[in-house]
Amino acid sequence: MPGISADTGPQIPEPQPTTDNTQTTLPANAFQEVIDKIRILCMTLGVWLNLHVGISRENSGIFLKAIQVIIAINVNLIFRILRRAGLDIVPPTIDVPTDIRTAYKKTGVEPEIIRIPCCPTCFKPYSLETLPDVCDWKKSPRSWPCGTALKKQVFIQNRKTKKKKSKMVPKCIYATQSFESWLQFFLSRQQIEEHLEKSFQQEQTRRNSPQPNIMCDVQDSPAWRGLGNYLWTRYHLVFAFYIDWFNPFTNKIAGQVASCGAIVMYCLNLPIEVRFLLENIFIVGIIPGAPDVWTITHILIARAIKFRT
Numbered sequence: 001m002p003g004i005s006a007d008t009g010p011q012i013p014e015p016q017p018t019t020d021n022t023q024t025t026l027p028a029n030a031f032q033e034v035i036d037k038i039r040i041l042c043m044t045l046g047v048w049l050n051l052h053v054g055i056s057r058e059n060s061g062i063f064l065k066a067i068q069v070i071i072a073i074n075v076n077l078i079f080r081i082l083r084r085a086g087l088d089i090v091p092p093t094i095d096v097p098t099d100i101r102t103a104y105k106k107t108g109v110e111p112e113i114i115r116i117p118c119c120p121t122c123f124k125p126y127s128l129e130t131l132p133d134v135c136d137w138k139k140s141p142r143s144w145p146c147g148t149a150l151k152k153q154v155f156i157q158n159r160k161t162k163k164k165k166s167k168m169v170p171k172c173i174y175a176t177q178s179f180e181s182w183l184q185f186f187l188s189r190q191q192i193e194e195h196l197e198k199s200f201q202q203e204q205t206r207r208n209s210p211q212p213n214i215m216c217d218v219q220d221s222p223a224w225r226g227l228g229n230y231l232w233t234r235y236h237l238v239f240a241f242y243i244d245w246f247n248p249f250t251n252k253i254a255g256q257v258a259s260c261g262a263i264v265m266y267c268l269n270l271p272i273e274v275r276f277l278l279e280n281i282f283i284v285g286i287i288p289g290a291p292d293v294w295t296i297t298h299i300l301i302a303r304a305i306k307f308r309t
């Protein structure tokens with residue numbers, strides 16, 4: 001009875017090393033493109049761990065370094081086998097950043113932040129080039145100026161010489177996100193395109209139908225209808241401002257009493273069920289404390305200046 005033994009079984013031929021490059025039909029950068037995609041995935045995972053899971057910046061760097069080592073070992077092994085099989089291809093470079101801040105920039109997660117020097121008391125915006133020593137804002141032409149100091153002295157140590165050098169910097173900075181970069185992120189999402197198209201079609205139907213008895217959204221109101229048709233195309237976007245104050249330490253009765261003001265913009269083109277989702281709103285800024293009407297005006301002026309430019 002015939003049997004299968006190690007001697008009679010099918011033998012896999014050992015690949016012989018060769019220098020004949022004509023066997024290779026893959027483009028030279030095929031592996032590099034694949035590795036670049038894997039690199040983006042690794043960086044996104046590192047960013048997610050830092051942002052969502054809450055691991056520290058240092059540990060995120062260790063994770064990225066470990067991932068780089070694992071990929072490098074695997075690629076090295078694969079290319080050794082490929083070389084033995086006669087494919088003499090240049091191995092791709094694996095460049096996973098070990099600093100999570102670099103990963104933020106390369107994955108496009110890092111928002112573009114605009115920083116404007118402002119008065120710590122009245123929040124009047126200034127430019128860095130023409131920042132005076134004290135705030136010159138007046139409530140009225142005959143009232144006293146605000147007079148709050150706008151600069152402070154800081155000491156910076158040189159890493160090499162360890163010598164300290166003093167420098168005057170703005171005392172207060174108003175930070176806000178670039179609306180243009182946020183809009184780019186907003187419109188790049190497939191769901192937003194679909195929502196804008198749906199809203200556009202709904203608005204056209206609404207224009208040709210009588211006033212509804214029940215108003216479900218601001219667009220159903222007679223006042224809004226009186227404004228005329230603003231949706232000439234689906235990309236004519238209309239935004240509304242929303243300002244409210246909240247306790248950042250949550251509403252504890254015996255807890256710390258604090259107040260922060262959030263200025264938010266939301267897109268009226270979106271259907272109401274997705275209009276106020278966190279990913280669909282634009283945070284104009286956070287105001288510390290309980291500001292009066294002047295401070296809000298100054299902050300909105302700073303934002304309006306950026307909208308114009």
Ligand SMILES: [Zn+2]
Nearest residue numbers: 119122135146
């Ligand atoms: Zn001031």
